[in-house]
Amino acid sequence: MTRATIDFDPFSEQHFNDPYGTYRRLRDEAPVYYSEKYNFYALSRHADVAAAFKDFETYSSAYGVTLEEIQSGQHSHNKSIIWMDPPEHRRMRSLVNKVFTPRAIQAQEEVIRDRITHYLSKADPANFDVVADFSALFPVEVITIMLGVPEADRQNVRLWLETSLERPPGRMTQSRAGNEAMMKTGALYYNIIQERRVEPQDDMISRLCAVEVEREDGTRTSLDDVEIAGFCTLLGGAGAETVAKLLGIATVVFSKHRDQWEQLRADRSKIPAAVEELLRYEGPVQYDCRYVTKDVELHGTTIPQGAAIMLLGAAANRDERAFTDAEIFDINRDRAQAQNLAFGYGIHSCLGAALARLESVIALDYLLDFMPDYEVDVANVKRTTLTSVNGYARVPVRVRQG
Template identity: 30%
Template sequence: MTDTAPLLDPARVRELFDLRGSYMARMGGGYEGDPYPLWGRLREQAPVHEGALHDLSDFPGDYFFQGLPEPDRPHYTAFGYAACNDIYRDAELFASNADAIDLTQASPNNTLLNMGGQQHRRYRALVQPRFAPKQVEWWIRKSIDEIVHALVDHVQDRGRAELNVDFCAAIPLLTITGAFGIPVAQALDLRAANDPMQTIQIIAPLVAARREEPGDDLLTVLVQAELTEEDGTVHRLSDPEIYSFCMLLLAAGSGTTWKQMGITLTALLQRPEALAAVRADRALLRPAIEEALRWQPTDPCFARFVTRDTEFHGVPVPRGAVMHINLGAANRDPARFERPDEFDIHRPPRPMLSFGGGPHICLGMHVARAEMLVGIGALLDRLPGLRLDPDAEAPRYVGFYERGATAIPVLFDS
C-alpha cells in the first residue's frame, strides 16, 4: 500500500471530491453561505415548519437527496432537537421509504437506508457484526492504518499539502473499497459511477470470484450471508441483493467521512489553541471529533415519509408528506446544548443526532470515527508544526444538503 497516494490522480480526486463541482451540484454544492443563523431563527419560531429545508432557507432549486425532490408531496421540516429525536424514535409513523422495496432489482434505492420494519432488521443484521465497535480494530488493521501512513509518506517531505485532496478524500474511499477487496486502481471509477450499471460492472466479477474463493472482506461476508425469511426459510443473498448492499456501503463509506474529517481539521486549524491542546493531550482528539460532528455535521438533513395523518409538535401533517429532519439545527438547539454555536472541544459529552437515531442509526459510525481518529492523529504525530498556509485562501464551509470544507492548504516542518 506504500504507493497508494500516487495511484490516486489528484486532478480526478479534486473533481470528484469538490462540493462546488458538477458532481455535487444536485445536493446543493453551490451553496456558500452559513445557514445556521437562519436555521436558529426558524427553530426559535417553531420546532416544525411547513416546507422543504432549502425553500425555508431561501435557497430555491431542484435538489436530489433523501426525500427529494418528491414534487407531488407536501414537505415539512423539523428544527428542534426534541422534534427531530421524536421522528427518529417513531419508525412506524415516520417511515424511511414511501414505497415497498423490490429486492429482485439492483438499485441504489433498494438499500438498508430505505428499508423499514422487519425487512430492515433482517438485512441489517447480516452486516451489523462487521461494523460493531469490537470490529473497529479489524478495519484499522485491514486498511485504515496502512492507508493513512501511506498518504502521509507521500506528502511528508514536501512541507505543504492540500489535505482535502491529499488526505481526507482518499482515506474513506480506499478504506471501504479495500474492505470489499476492490483494487485501488478501480476506487475512483466507483466514486465516479453515476449509473447503477457502472457500479455493477465493477462489482459483479468480484462477487463471482468470492463465490469461488472466499476472502477476508465484506464481499465474502455478503456472499456467505444467510437470510432467514419470515416463514422460516433460509437462503443466500441473490446477486441483485448483494449489488444493492454494495452500492449503499460504497457510496456512504466514500461520501461522508471525507467531508467530516475536513470539517474537523478546518475547525482545529482555524483555532490554534484548540489544535495545540489536542496535540499536547491526544485524549482530546476524540471529543474534538465529536464536537465537530455536533457543530457542523456533513449531512445536516435527512427525511422520513409520514404514514398517517397526525399532529406533530403543534403542526397538522398529512399522510404521505415528507418530513425533513434538520439535525444540523437540532444539534445547536440551546434547549439541549449550552453555547451551541461555539466549537468547544472541552464540551461535556451529550448524545446528538449527527449519525441519526433509532433503527436507522448510521451503520458505519464506528468506522468513520476510527478513520478520523487514526487519520488526524497521524497528521499530528508525523507533520510537526502543522498549520494553515497563510498565503493561500482560507478554507470555508460550503454545501447545503451535504456540507464540507473547501481546499485545506497547510504547511508543516518537513
Template identity: 45%
Template structure:
C-alpha cells in the same frame, strides 16, 4: 403554532448561498418556525433537538421505505430490496442483522493498523512541503482505502469506484439531484460482486455471498446478487463520502482554533471527544427525510399522511435548549452527544468505522504537522444537496 411559509424564514437544500453557511437560517427555523413548511419544494421540516430526535426514533410514523433523500421520495420510485437505509421492518431488522455480522467491534478494530498504514502512505510524502490539499491527499484517500479493504475491492480500482460514488451525489446550479445520479444505480460495484463470487476472500462481499438467513417470509436463503450489489453500494457511498467530509471539517475547525489543536497535540486522549464535537458542530450529512405514514400533529399543525418530513440534524446539534453555548467549538465539551449519526433503528451502522478513521487520521496529522492554516480563498465546498463538506481544502503547514 402553525407551520411557517416560505414568505417568512426560507430554507432550501438547493440554495448554495444558504448551504455555504446554513446556521443563521437554522437558528431562525428553530426560533421562528419549529415546524417549517416549504410549499414550493413540498416538504415539512423540524429543527429543534427534541423534535428531530423524535422523528428519527419514530419509524412507524416517519418511514424510510421510500428513501431518506428528498428527491428520491418525491420521485416515488420502488426502492429495491437491500437498500438498508431505505427500509423499515420487517425487512430492515433482517438486513441490518446480516450487516451487523461483518461490522462487529472486533472486525472494525482490527482494521486500525491498515488504516494507519494508509495514513502514513498519504502523509509521509507531504512532510517538508509548504502545504497541500487535505481533501485530495487525505480526505479522498484514506476512507476510500478503508472501505475498499472492507469490501475487498482491489486497490488499483478503488479510485474509479470512489469517483463514481462521488459523482452520483453531485448537484449543479442550485438544482435537485436527478434520479440517474442516485446511489440506487449500483453499477460501480456489480463487477466486484461477480468477481468475489468466483474468487472468495476475507471481506464483506464474500461474507454476504456466503450468508444464509431466514427472510421475512420464513424462507431460509442466500442474498440475491442484486441485494448484495445494493448493500455494498450503500456501504461504499456512505464510507467514502461522509468520512472524507469529517476529515475536512476537523482540519478546518482546528485551523480556526489553534489553541484547541495544541491541546489535542499535547493530550491525545482528548481526540475522541474532539471528533464528537466536530460531528456535532459540522455534520457531514446535515439533514435526512422521511415519509409521513399517518396524519400527525407537530407544533399545533396536522401533517397529512403522505407528506415529507425533513429532520435537520445540523440545526438540532446547535439547539441552545440542548447544548450550552452551542455555536462554540470545544474539544472538552461534556455530554457532547449529537444526532449526526441519526437515531432509532436507522442509527448509522458504520459509525465505529468513521470514528476510527477520523481518530487515526487526526493522530497522524498531528504527528507530522503540529500547526496548519487554511487557505480559505482557494477552498471550495462540494456542490451537493445530500452531504456538506469541502471539495478542496488547501492548508499551509509552514
C-alpha cells in the same frame, strides 16, 4: 409554521456555504417548516428530530430517503437496508452486524494507518490540500479494501459517489451523469459478487455471499446479488464521504480555535472527544428524508400523511434546548447532555459510524504531527455542493515550520 419570512433552501449556495444561521431561525421561529418551492416539511429542534428518527412507523424510509425519491414515488434500490422499515430492516440489520462486527472494524486499524501514512508521505507540507491530497483519498480505500474491491477501482467508488451526489445550486434532482455513476457502481459490485460466489476470499463481500437471512415467510435463504450490491453501495458510499468531509471541516474549525488544537497537541487522549464535538458542531451529514405515514400534529401544525419531511440532524445538534452553549465549539463539552445525531439515531443509525470514528481519531493524530502549526489558505478554500452532505472539496494549508 413559517412559510415566507424564512427561506430555507437546502440546494442553494447559501446552504452549502453556511446553513447554521438559517438553522437557528428555523429552531426558534419555524420548528415545523414548510417549503413551497420544493414541497417538503422540515424539523430542526433536537427533541423533534430525535423522536422522528426513532419513530420509524410514522417517519418511514420505505418510500425513499431523498426528496427526489419520495416525491417521484419511485426508487431503484428497494433491496437495500436504507430503504427498509421493520421487520425486514431488523432482519437485514442483524445480518450485516454479523459481518460488520466491532472486531472486524478494529481489525482495520493497520489498514487505516497504512493508507494514512501512504498519502501523507506523498504530501508536500509547503503545498498541502488536506482534502484533495489526503482526506478524500484514504477513507474510500479502507472501506473498499474491507469489501474486497480491486485496487484499480477503489478511487472510482469515490469519484462515482461524488458525481451521484453532486447538486449544483438550484438543482434538487440527480443528473444523468449521476445516474450513470450509480449504474457503474452497481455493475462493479455485481461483477465482484459473481467472482466471490465462485472463489470466496477473506473480505466482506465473500462473507455476505455466505450468510443466510430469515425471510418474512420464515424461510432462510442466502442474499441475492442485488441485496449484496445494495449493502456494498451503502457502506462504500458512507465510508468514502463522512471522514473525507469531516477532516476538511476539522482543519477549518481548528484554524479558528487554535487553543483547542494546542490542547490536542498536548494531550492526544482528547482526540476522540474532539471528533465527537466536530460531528456535533459541523458534521458532514445535514439531513435525512422520510415519508410521513399519517397526519402528525406538532407545534400547532399538521404535517399531512404522504408528505416528504426533512429531519435536520445538523440543526438539531446546534439546539441550545439540548446542548449548553450549542453554537460554541468546545472539545471539552459534557457529552452526556444530549444525543449526538450526526450519524442518525434509532434503527437507521449509520452502519459505519464506528469505522468513521476510528479513522477520524487516527487521522487527526497523524495530522497533529504532520501540520502542528498551519494556516488555511482561505481564498482558495472550496465548498462542496452535494445533496444532504456539506463540507469542503479543497482545504489548502501552509504548514508553518517551527
